[in-house]
Amino acid sequence: MSFKLFYNIAPTKNTISNAEPNELSFIWNDNDNFGISLGRTDIHDMFDVLGMDYEWSESEKDSLVFVNVGSISHQSERFEQVVKETSEKYKKAIIYTSQEPWQLNYIEKILDKYENIILMDNSVPVEGKQLLDRYKPFPFMILRMLSIPSNIMMVYPQLNYNRIKQKFNCLLWNWRIEKHICLSYLKKKKIDINNVITYKKYNEDLIAQDNVIKRIEEFFKGWGSEHDEDKKQMMNYSKKLISSLEDLNLVDDIKLEPIFPSINSSFRALPRCVYESTAFSLVCESFSGSSWDFDENQQAYFKDSQAFITEKTLFPLMNGHPWLTFGEHDFHKAMESYGFRVHDELFDMSFDSETNTLNRIEQITNIVKDTDLEFLSKSLINNKSETHKKILHNKYQMFNKNSFLWKKLKLQFTKYMDEILEL
């Protein structure tokens, strides 16, 4: 079946303007070399990667109206304005982003207010059920990784596993609270030493130090530091680090030169040594803020979307590097649900279902500390090891267009489109 994608300006262009005057586009990879938005959308790139048939149409009838809001914050007035105008203009429309996840409380407000609006963000749908008919989370980041127009990807076809000298890499570029907490635990346990770690200080021009400290306190309190002496100590340590930590860069990086904004905004490459000198990637994933609760058996369940999957985990996986992720709870379970195999032959994964984020990072960093570098190296050097088989399997899932992963994604997306057309 061929879906019709609506356009009001031209095919491949967004149905709304992507930038205010003198602003950069909120759609990635949409600025020319002078930083001016060219008004593109990326929904057709997603259809292409999924292998779904589509055609462009300027008739709203029977067409899917995608309004791409990219990285506009869903908590902003601008977002609300776009939704309002879209609701007034079209019979029904999809407010869409392949870039960001949104939170349930905002989603519910929007859906309550605008009956003809469907929301589709970059989140991982809950297995087998949908909380709200008009909310369609979809893991677009997986698609983006394979879309040539969306990224410039540098993937090493094969790594040399004979050069491992350090246990792990942990790339924490761009300040976020989870990244800071992660580094705090690594430093407190002294496992940051002799490993490949990057870190970027919070942006002093945008946030006052007091506010950052306050956020850390709130974060720790939210996960029980008031009733736990160890957590309290860690909070104080983490707060102290705010003023003492400096940027940590990779010694060498890969750049596309000369620097053109239009091609550098989506350039994804890491030096080979990041993977070849370390035994695994300790990933600090993005946190989407998925809502969850406990059922009557005290089992945690996600309400709107599962743990968030981004390029942070997918990139090492595509490069054939073992990975362990500090993400939202049940992150590794979410990866398994898409056909990936987790490295439970290397690491005890019992932390994965731990819903308390601080307990989870405590357990992960213990695992990292206790895992023997020699054991990891041996698993990687032996090309018949389970680790190798998993590396091969995961690459197959990612790169083979008929793998379980891609069949599942296509099925899910087709179901969404059919449901939207029937609304």
Place this chain on the structure above:
Amino acid sequence: MTPIKVFYNKEPNKNIVSAKDGADVWHDIVLSDGVQSDYTGIGDILNTLGIDFEWSDDLKGSIPFINVGSLSHRSSKFYKICEYANMNYDKAIILSTQEPWQKNILDKFLKTFDNLFFMDCSTHLYDAQQYHKRYMPFPFLLTKFGSLKSQITVVHPNITYNNQIKAFNCLMNNWRPDKHVLFTMLKNTVSNFKHDAGDLVEENMVTYRKRRDESTPVNFSYLNKLDEDREFLRKLENGLHTFEDLQLENEVYLNDTLGFMKNRHFDCTFRIIPEHVFNDTYFTLVCESFSGSEFSKDFDPIEQGDIINYIDSRPYITEKTILPMLNGHPWISYAEIGFHETMKELGFQIHDELFDMSFDNNNCLIERAQSLVTMVNNLNYENIATQVKDYKSETRQKILHNQNLILNKNSRLWIELEYTMIKYLRVFNEF
């Protein structure tokens, strides 16, 4: 369907033969500890095609792909690899995902080694027909564009269609006789694009690279009809000494200060053409590679025209044509006879709304180039400007169609390629 088994003798993803044997595979790099990676790309190809496969170190029921890469099929090392495969395996595929081979040489190999199959980087015959059961041409360069592990591909999703300052771009880095022919013609044709113009090279965005190896004489003899055009032959020969390198002003390169690819420009695994090349010109004049596919040309009394019948493979399709298409730029190719017709058969739409394609079936290389250059020089550029600017024009519709054909994983092109490869592998397994 049960998964295809791909044989390995060292470990999965490693080539059966190595660089020491002469294999010259693009991704087979010398690692930082001095060891050759021995990488073979066959897994990447099967993944891109969506073919289910698994690696096996048991020869029974599995396919040994012996990847020779760019090793010349005329070399003694190539012959030795075939001898090795012939003696060590019940049957095997000698593979190159990088180069096309010529029929006269292949025929000798097919005759000498009756248990070997030959799979090169050429375009398969219509409907996956085979002129020889053990010869399996396949347009691997197309699949490389679908494989992130095979190459870094840069596509500019936002090229503009309203700021052109030149008629066309024609990028001819690396010297080859065909490029030299086209460049000589462009250099000796006064541009009609504007008044008081210079030649077509000066007035357009043309690159050229002088021939570096002057130790062996250039043989233009295969370019038939030259006997009748002594003056053009003289121009070709003079050009060998007088033409200078012409490069783009703004090249893009990868700066990897630590890695193996310091300041790496466009190459076989880094496919990029700067965006301004497309923004600044109306179309890309492609000088394609020539694989030497054999064909017969017969007069069809019903059609009252010549019919081209390809014998071993169809015209060669490379990144030279694929990249402009991916970037959404109109294109026309100086290539092997019937190139555009072949592109049509694969599902691409050619720009016959902009260009007179009658040159495509001329079997003389020189006349084909001459007709093409004359046609390009007499185009109505006002019409072309209107066409490319208007997103509703036939040209822009074709641009979208061609991009979709390459990028959509389930397009007619990918279905055909998957079918062709599966058919080939079935023929091998049943042999």
